[in-house]
Amino acid sequence: MTRFHHKRVTDPVHGAISLSRLESDVTSTRVFQRLHNVRQLGLAHLVFPGANYSRFSHSLGALHNAGIMLDALIASDNAIDDDTVQSVRLAALLHDIGHYPFSHATEHVVADFYAASLLSESGVAGVSNTSDSSEGADETSSAPLPTHFDHETLSAQIIAHDAELKDVFQRNSFDISLLEKVFQPGPDNNLLPIISSDLDCDRLDYLRRTAHFSGAPYGSVDIRFIAASAMLDSSGQFCFSHKAMRAADHLLVSRYYDYVQVPFQKTASGLEWSLVTGLKACLSQNQFSCSAKAMISMIANGEWSKFDDQHVVGCFREIRKNSSD
Numbered sequence: 001m002t003r004f005h006h007k008r009v010t011d012p013v014h015g016a017i018s019l020s021r022l023e024s025d026v027t028s029t030r031v032f033q034r035l036h037n038v039r040q041l042g043l044a045h046l047v048f049p050g051a052n053y054s055r056f057s058h059s060l061g062a063l064h065n066a067g068i069m070l071d072a073l074i075a076s077d078n079a080i081d082d083d084t085v086q087s088v089r090l091a092a093l094l095h096d097i098g099h100y101p102f103s104h105a106t107e108h109v110v111a112d113f114y115a116a117s118l119l120s121e122s123g124v125a126g127v128s129n130t131s132d133s134s135e136g137a138d139e140t141s142s143a144p145l146p147t148h149f150d151h152e153t154l155s156a157q158i159i160a161h162d163a164e165l166k167d168v169f170q171r172n173s174f175d176i177s178l179l180e181k182v183f184q185p186g187p188d189n190n191l192l193p194i195i196s197s198d199l200d201c202d203r204l205d206y207l208r209r210t211a212h213f214s215g216a217p218y219g220s221v222d223i224r225f226i227a228a229s230a231m232l233d234s235s236g237q238f239c240f241s242h243k244a245m246r247a248a249d250h251l252l253v254s255r256y257y258d259y260v261q262v263p264f265q266k267t268a269s270g271l272e273w274s275l276v277t278g279l280k281a282c283l284s285q286n287q288f289s290c291s292a293k294a295m296i297s298m299i300a301n302g303e304w305s306k307f308d309d310q311h312v313v314g315c316f317r318e319i320r321k322n323s324s325d
Contacts, residue, residue: 003082004067004089009060013209014224017064020086022172023093027060029164030305031097035059037308040206042102043271044214044262051214051262055096055103061205065223066092069194069201069230076231080191083178088191090174091182092201098155100290101312102279105272107151109279110290114147145292154295156183161299193238199226199248207255210262218257222247278316287315 006021019027026032035056039045045052070085100106149157159165159179169176185192194201204223211219229244240248262268282288288307298304 004085011057011060011064013205013212014061014064017060018067019063020089022086022168022174023063023090025168025172026090026093026165027056029162029168030302031158031162031165032056032059032094034305034308035096035099037310038099038101038103039309040103041210041214041263042105042268043275044265044268046271047265047268048214048216048262051210053209053213055099058202058206058209059093059096061209062095062201063089063093065201065204065227066194068224068227070191072228072230073232078232083175084191086174087178087182088194090179091195094155094159094179095195095202096151096155097158098149098151098153100151100154101307101309102275103151105275106279106290106312109276109283110148111150113280113283114291118147145296147292148290149292149295152183156180157296158299158304161296162304163302190232190236190238194230197238198252199240201227203255204251207251207258210258214262216258216261218254218261221251221254223251226251278319279312281319282312282315285319287318288312 004020004023005018007019007024009017009019011017033056036054038055040053040055040058041048041051066089070080070088074080074085100110146153159176166176168174181189182191182195193199196202204227207219207221208223209219211217226240226244226247229241229247231239231241233239283290288294288311295304298307
């Protein structure tokens with residue numbers, strides 16, 4: 001399938017990663033380039049100096065793993081057309097497009113902040129004030145906006161409403177509804193586990209990538225063998241060959257030790273606590289807003305592409321100027 005070999009990117013974990021023209025164009029958009037400035041592991045690089053890889057490189061790795069799984073299915077005589085292959089690969093590439101700066105740490109703080117606001121106030125921003133909420137919202141629904149988005153919902157908003165992404169899809173004659181279907185669970189979507197499962201393209205990348213960049217040995221798993229063992233069972237459900245069972249067991253056990261030794265290492269956890277404290281201060285002092293309404297506005301005006309780790313660090317510096325804490 002030469003369609004998926006338009007361009008190659010050299011990666012220290014997977015080697016050469018091939019991209020279609022559409023995928024290459026997507027990686028050049030501002031919302032995707034933003035992922036260069038969103039670290040996958042938060043502040044872990046302050047403990048493991050090499051562990052500073054970004055969600056940009058991780059997303060390319062997820063795409064690569066999805067491609068291997070799809071190739072394995074096609075090699076087993078499963079009829080999967082090029083448009084479906086492209087849709088699944090694109091879903092893998094864009095699965096992290098909606099991550100907040102500092103990723104999960106910020107997402108948890110945002111959820112707690114707006115939950116507390118709902119309890120203490122009536123008419124929190126993004127709920128009662130819906131005068132501008134139709135911009136970027138689902139036009140077929142009159143339901144009010146939630147107080148905030150998780151990163152999956154925010155990703156869907158960006159994919160549907162970012163002007164530059166829309167232009168890329170149109171120029172490449174890509175039907176965005178095919179991409180939306182990949183993310184929708186259901187009995188007819190037997191390829192969803194490639195994107196979301198315990199052995200999905202995401203997890204198969206970050207474990208190996210974290211091991212490579214942190215120096216911790218726990219992710220040294222035969223990722224390619226697992227991905228290349230993908231198949232559909234007699235009922236059409238996505239699974240892996242029994243030959244990959246030991247490698248899959250190794251991965252799941254390694255994932256536990258990776259979490260304990262890298263993201264939840266004691267000093268890294270202490271730094272995360274400090275990060276959370278700073279994020280709470282930013283939200284409470286209106287350094288930035290992460291309400292659903294604010295996110296929709298940022299997507300519409302192009303400001304989302306600037307909302308990255310460095311933007312938040314700049315907000316921390318501003319707070320420190322006027323604080324004795």
